[in-house]
Amino acid sequence: MKKTLVMLTVFALLVSMTVLCGFAEAPVEVELWTLFTGPDGVTMSSIVDKYNTSQGKYKVNHIAIDRENLYTKLALAMTTPDDLPDFFVTYSYDSARFDKLGYIKPMEEILEKYEEFDFAIDKYHDACANLNYANGKRMSVSLDFPTWGMYVNNTLAEKYCPNVLEDKILTWDEIKTVGAKLQADGIEDIKVLGGGWARNDLLATYINFAPTYVADDGETLALDKDAVEKMIDLWKECYDAGYLWEEGDDVYAMFACDELIFFTNGTWSLNAIDEYGLDYSFIASPQLNADVEPVLFGASHAFMVVNKETSDDEAKAMASFMHYFYENSIEWARAGSIVASKITAMSDEYQAMPQAFVSNNYSISNPNYVYSQTLFDVLDGLGWDGVYGNISSADFADTWEKQTIEKVSAQQ
Amino acid sequence: MRKTKWKCSTFYAWWVPILFLLPHLIAFCCFNLVPILTGIYASFTKWTLGKTPEWVGLNNYVQMFFNKDSIYYWQLRWGMESTIKFVILCVPFKILIPLILALFLSSKCRGHKTLQTFYYLPSLLSLSVVMVSWRYMFAPSGGIVNTLLSLGKLNWISVSPYNWVALIIITVWWGCGSNLVIYQSALEGVSQEILEAAEMDGANAIQKFINVTLPSISFPLQYTIVTSVIAEFGIWGQPDMFNKGGPTIEVINGVNHQSNKMIMQYIAESGFGSSGVNAGIASAMALILGATIFIVSIIQFRIMRRSDI
The missing domain is CATH 3.40.190.10 (Periplasmic binding protein-like II)
Structure with a gap:
């Protein structure tokens, strides 16, 4: 009887120690x-x-x-x-x-x-x-x-616009000059610029025209509609002139196949671009003025x-x-x-x-508007519609502002 | 003794059926009734999910039906317009093509079993697999459709009416398998005696189909028409993954009308978007869609009953 009791006690101790150790180690x-x-x-x-x-x-x-x-x-x-x-x-x-x-x-x-x-x-x-x-x-x-920036095909850039590689800044005027030169030389299978994502491309251009889209309180939308119109008109001018990709083109494939000199995209695509095996560099997306320090959208x-x-x-x-x-x-x-x-x-x-x-x-x-996500989502919905000419730049600005305001008010 | 008998019969008459029904009733309450009632309640609120719903009465419905300055007024109109247009364009093909294929297979031609598998196979694929594959095939540059048909850079994705054609092709290809199986089994049940009698009376193939086959499969036909209409009213995944609703075709009061953006896309955008949740508006839109489907189904049944298809 005594032996059984001792054995039971030892067994109980072992079990409780195992359980306790288990708890301690979990x-x-x-x-x-x-x-x-x-x-x-x-x-x-x-x-x-x-x-x-x-x-x-x-x-x-x-x-x-x-x-x-x-x-x-x-x-x-x-x-x-x-x-x-x-x-x-x-x-x-x-x-x-x-x-x-x-x-x-x-x-x-x-x-x-x-x-x-x-x-x-x-x-x-x-x-x-x-x-x-x-x-x-x-x-x-x-x-x-x-961060949103631009990948440069160094081989093509050296051939068609070597100055860009020197100052590491591509201006919209340079896009027009290079585009016109390519057309004058009869080069049709190479375009100057391919846009990777309408939302980020347009926002990156917007911050060139206007410093912000939000009031000081961080909660009131202060979209500069004049700047929005200028932003759309600028992209559209280059698109209509044939300097950019065409609607429906696969811009990733174009960049990989040496058909684009510049390709806007994010830092997150570095590894993917690396796999194309190109000689490339990463710089700021197109700027209005080469003398001003570029500000990237991120x-x-x-x-x-x-x-x-x-x-x-x-x-x-x-x-x-x-x-x-x-x-x-x-x-x-x-x-x-x-x-x-x-x-x-x-x-x-x-x-x-x-x-x-x-x-x-x-x-x-970096966005500091409390409802940035709504602003960006509405812009995502509009995409390249303004650049492709589906809606006017004025309508684009009105739509972007109105839909953001109404969607924000639904959350308040 | 009589009292005990009465008790037993009452128990069997009432409680036993209820006990058998109980599992289904519980499932129905949990997965149908409660969500429907919650949806109806939510449609009268302003609700961001994270906070307690705020009762707003009929405000959501007033906005959608009468307030032309509201984006939701236009979203409801354009969403319903695109959805109805899609149903009208797509359902006839979803009925006719499987019916033709079923008739062809019922001739028991050589390899009909293999063909049957081949026709049914797309129905087993998931939406994302279907859409990614077709998105590549319809790609304007380098897409297999443009390459095979020598169509140059025809933009199937963001130019009307090609975006509609592409969406209908994809939906019919993906969904015709299930209707095909129903028609095949219905055609197996068509009386051979009547067909032979019609043939002896001099009826040709078309006459036999219209006067014998079609009436014989009227119930499966009705069923597939109604279920196809209901299914296509709920279209969301194909346009969302194909082109996010397509290009803007007009702007009214600061709201852009996208070519093929369906009502379900607007509902999902309001109810589950990254911009924040507007469950009130989403529920109200969903209820309007539900009511529309209900009314359309009733009308369909009435018409079919009257014409005895």
Whole structure:
């Protein structure tokens, strides 16, 4: 009897120790939603996996959701908090809107609590000093600055417009001159410029004509319709003259096949362009004036913490991962990003990358309108309609403004 | 004793059927009734999902039916106009082409089983696979359609009416398999005796088809017409993935009218867009679409019953 009792006690002790050890060793899990799908999603998952294997205390579960679905899922999950992630990545310009909607909570709660990770704003790209704050609170931590610029086929540029390679700036006047010269020489299978994405191309041109589209309060749309009309007219003039691609053309294929000298696109396409095997460089998208320092259109991706109850362990897990990402941003840079982490940006490897030229030489204009996403979505819907002549530039400006205002009012 | 008997019979008469119905009733309530009632309630609110819905009464409907300054007034009109146009253009092909193919297959020609598989195969593909493939095939430069037909750079994607032609081809190709199977099985049931009798009476192939085959398959025909109309009223994925609604063809009051943007695209844009959720307007539009489909279906049934197709 005594023997059985001893054996039972030992067994019970072993079981409880095993269970306790299991609990002690189980990592704290946090869920991260990002808008990175495709190759970016693969890179982010790889960074997350490396973080998870680098230590055993915390585990990040990465869920990649495409941009539109991420917004919808967040809105839906707000009504059922169990479905919410712990933190997520989207554009930093969304932080003010999400703060108003009650989706996110200030980062300060986490960042100040775990000072060992040191998220001081001066460790990040200078633009973060504005971007990471909303309503006077630090609401986000930036990852990178996807920026809109232009890829140059160096071989064609050297042949047809060598001066552009000298000052690294292409003006609209130069597009017209080169286009006219190509036509005069009877060269029909090479176009000067191919547009990669109407929304970013037009916004990049807009900031050439007008400094902003928002009032000082950050919430009132102040679209300069005169500038919008000029922007459309300028693109249309070159399109009608035959200097640009034709409607329906595959501009990626054209650039890959030496049929475009310049091709506007984002830093995120660096790896894809690299695979074309061309001699290329990456510069600012077309400018009005070569004497003015180019300002590129960009939008920072940032971490935000969901407004829900978070345990100390979960908060520390998120801080730990964001810190890991800061320290290991070079992998993110290899995927073509302009990183927010200064420690990475100063590294030799980063400085040898094509996007380093952009971050070292140009300013990046980041949207600061609370409802930027609405403004951009409406512009996406209009696309190249103004340039292709489906609607007039005046109608384009009216439509862009009216639809944005009405859609914004539905959210207030 | 009599009381116990009554109790037993009442139990069997009422509760046993209810017990059998219960699983379905629960599923119906969870997946149909509650969402419908929530949708009806949401259509009377201003709701961004993240916050509590704000009751606005008939405001959403007033905006869509009477306020010409509202973008939703034009979205409803143009969305419904494009959808109805699509239904009218597409449904006849979705009925006729599978019917012709079924008649051809019913002749039991050599290789008819292989052909049947071949015709049905597209129905098994997912929307994204279908649209990505056809998007490449209809690409103006380098697309297989333009190359094979020597059409140069004909723009199937963003020039009317080619965008409509392309959308109809894709939808019919993708969706004719399911109707084909129904027609094949219906044709198997057509009485051979009546067909032979008609032939002996001197009826030709067309007369036999109109006077014998068609009346014999009237019920499957009615069913496929109604289901095809309902399905095409809900068209969303094909235009959304093909050209996002197509080029702008006019602008009224600061709202642009896209050539082939359907009502479901406007609903999805309002209800699930990245610009923020406007569940009130989206629900109101969806209810109007639902009511339209309901009315059209009733009219169809009435017409068919009267003409006894």
